[in-house]
Amino acid sequence: MSGTPPRPRRFPASMPTTGGTPQDRLLRPQAHLHQIERERRVQSVPQGVGLDSPRVRQKMVERLKADGISHPSVLDAFLQVPRHLFVDTALVNQAYEDTSLPIGLGQTISKPSVVAAMMQLLCARPGLGALGGPGSGFRPDRPLGPCLEIGTGCGYQAALLACLATRVVSIERIRELHVKARQHLDAVAPLMGRSLMDVRLVHGDGMLGHAPSAPYHTIIAAAGGAAVPPAWLDQLAPGGRLVAPVAVSGGTQVLTVIDRLADGSLKHAQAGVVLFVPLKSGLS
Template sequence: MSEHGNPRKGGRFPLRLDQVASAPKPAAPRELLRPQAHLQAVERERRVQGGQTPQGVGLDSIHVRRRMVERLRADGLSHPLVLDAFARLPRHLFVDTALVNQAYEDTSLPIGLGQTISKPSVVGAMVALLCARPGLRVQLDQGKPLGSCLEIGTGCGYQASLLALMARQVVSVERLRDLHLKARQNIDTLRRNEPGWPDVRLVYGDGMLGHPPQAPYDTIIAAAGGSQLPQAWLDQLAPGGRLVAPTAHPGGAGQVLTVVDRHADGRLEQTVSGAVLFVPLKSGIT
């Protein structure tokens, strides 16, 4: 075949350069999808810092966690120990591989068996409430404001690991065996990646019963909500302690965050702190 090829409508191929129409200008670039945005931001920070290599790479970089912390701070979370714990704990280690690029967004993510890892903003608000327990007014325990802490609903183990940085001890109860095992695996991975991370006592059992062997607890936090607070939790709350848990709204629409303080004289005081949405509280084990 000659270099001109076969005749075609409107001319021959190849066309001369002066016959080639200009390609349309590309559309304005769209904003990067959020999963890539984290890594792009890490690179921008690296350049701003004069080419210094960040601690870790990608989602392991402390800068990724710090950006999440700054968003939480901008949204009103102000407790310094809670913010520091968020900055230290690698959330992506607790998220399923398919969702790992969303680990540092303020969103809840599925962890299997109909359960979720809660939004960082919700976790932060609840833990900050625990850090203001009335017992701190008479105890010099500011370095570990949660004291002895009971968590109901271990889930993937993220919140328990966060609590461990601010508590003398954490006992976490999970009723779903597969999640209990998953949390144990996740926390083992965390402690391999972060040597010296405080350990957590994981219990496979009915969370509605609390965990009497280590009671009483200075702080109790629940990741599931029922129509009312189980009596076992109230019984296991120490004088000067605080309980934070979702319960059904008194009007029957949705859930509210309920705060219960046990004062030094044993008196219980209950208040409400905003609307929330958690999985339902269930009894038994499976």
């Protein structure tokens, strides 16, 4: 009828004329599933919080200096190793605080200040002179020499030790942590070059040490028992030093330092109260 205005056409719809090409104004289809998965993996890696910046690690190093850590090689190791890549994503924003963090299965990653203090004790051992003779293989840039670590955990301390040792043998009794540590070390290896090439991870009973690679110039333990296992002492080289937490009366743990003198005798000392997970035998 002539009195009824014509209805506007709905199809085909006309393109708006606000600028740009028609292709720019078309809605994008839903992303393919493989693209979504790729983006999810990228987003699961901590980003946008500056944790990859050397400045973040530098602040941690400055705190270590304020706590009395002065050995340049120890400080440089903490500057090199990205701690946030060894902790769970949910805790990544706490990675560079001076605190221990859970890594699952009842285990923790130790406080940076405690790890640094133990490493500095290893570097300052009096037996360095005896180990530095001709044919000893001692390298001033690798003051830890062959090093045995008891309790790999997430692998962070092993990475630090690798910066100062000629070889690191690290033992973990919990298979799941042993596997996780390998994954972490493989992930950071491209960032650290050759430093991590001489780290051997062993799934084994840490209380037995690792005799096939003995003797060790340095031994460090991340778990404390009622006494230092005899196997550790047997595997400590003359001129070497062992640093480990040991439980005393009342359940308190003290950091115990044992030097094997040139004549084979042992010298014991203590270096303060600490708190570590209990030392256990067997595998899981």
